[in-house]
Amino acid sequence: MKILVTGGAGYVGNLLAKALLGAGHVVTIFDNFMFGYDSVLHIVNHPNLHIIKGDIRNDNLAYLHDKDVIFHLAAISGYPACEANPNSAKLINVDATVRISDYLAKDQLLIYASTTSFYGNSGSVSDEKTIVNPVSLYGLTKHQAEQIILQRENAISLRWATVFGVSPRMRAGLLVNDFVQKAVQEGTLVLYSPYSKRTFMHVADSVKGYLFALDHAHQMRGQIYNMGSEKLNFSKREIADAIKQYFSFEIIEANMLDKDVRHFSVSFANARALGFNCEVSLEDGIHEMIKLYRFYTPHSFIKPI
Template structure:
């Protein structure tokens, strides 16, 4: 298939692009490089530097003719979204509108969208099922939910086939592709940075109602996550119903506590990584874990590297050696 990958110079998008190429697909990456890195784009992929807010550029790029789109490009810092909600709605939703319009004009039938479990906000049921009511508590999650809704309405209006994949924390690395964020907010790379620099790590909240007192979160290996995108793409090509929008959560189903992550990081790095116990941060939920029963059942997704040791080992190898 001829595939158009937005945000393919970013962490997850670049890994998916590499996996698509390995599977024999023709890949074009579209990225404005505002947070992505040109060197992460696989060498066998075509690259177009462009911005989704540039309507003419998007129309020209998509108009070249593609079988499907995989959409990763987005602003994604939760804290920043709280301070700049208009930026997140303007860029994330505005860019998606331009992309969907260009797809309609070029008659591109399918899209796999990188959504987020942040659309659920504070869940009532954990692990979170796909039918949990979406109640985002920040502009980032709300902007992603708006795009999910755009895809549903676009399916009803002009037959767009869409799959949204919602996930929490992604970790690990795939070859020379790993996390390289200018502003790093994710737990695993922050712990590994502390290990690399022989510093301590701040643990926020040690009195949660969990087995070890620290908050529990979902972690999925980036290579397993990429496999889910390929399965969704192939499923739409083989049996996807025109106008149907399907939503799947991607998670490990169990969750890992901050102390568990820290302990495995100590074992992997052979570093002490002292912990500084800090008070809870306002708004931090006790446990956020996404159920993956539906995607396993319907798409046959079977994550193979989403245990903590594999995730952290690959991330550490990338950080210290430049590749997993």
């Protein structure tokens, strides 16, 4: 198939592009490459890879017309980046998604990178029927975009757990990644709202989930699926303690709330019923990042966009 990945040079996108190429598809990466081209160097010479540098906010969308499947990953991702770039968050996460959805023909499958973040501060187990409660601009814009996507019959919305792990384009602001980096490089980890819970998954399992959705599109189209594992529902304190199994560092529980006040657990029963399961443990992801952060300092991703 001919497949396009928006945000294809990003943290998950570059690994998804590699996996799709490995499965025999013809892949086009569409990205603004604001963080450079290093993340696609490992696949740039593949004969079935095409790369387009552009901006989904205003570029001509003709590059979409002959694609069988569009994986829409391009976004301002996460609480800090959206708060630093609120106008861009709306333009990219919502308005550009409207442009893409409106442009596509009915027979083109759109697989959308949604998030569990807009379950907000429920404090209970959330499934796809739970009334959402976005507590951040990021969650709000992603929910608005999901509602747009689901107006199409030929679309799948995947609500991802918070991703962690090593990728050619690292993201420092993701919670587990951030905790490991600070523990390794600063020797101290400050926890705000240490017992608030979220759900996590390894980046390799995220890629696996996208491929799963592609292979099961006949069952999943027109629907929302939480993607992750109940085994990876953790509090911040539990993650810090898991990191501390590998080396010693100071953990400080701060007497103030995190500005990002999400606190929820998620049910992934619907995806699991179709056969999707996560394989990589939190401990395996921590171990690989400890080795990485002993020599690598990521650039900040909170910058004007």
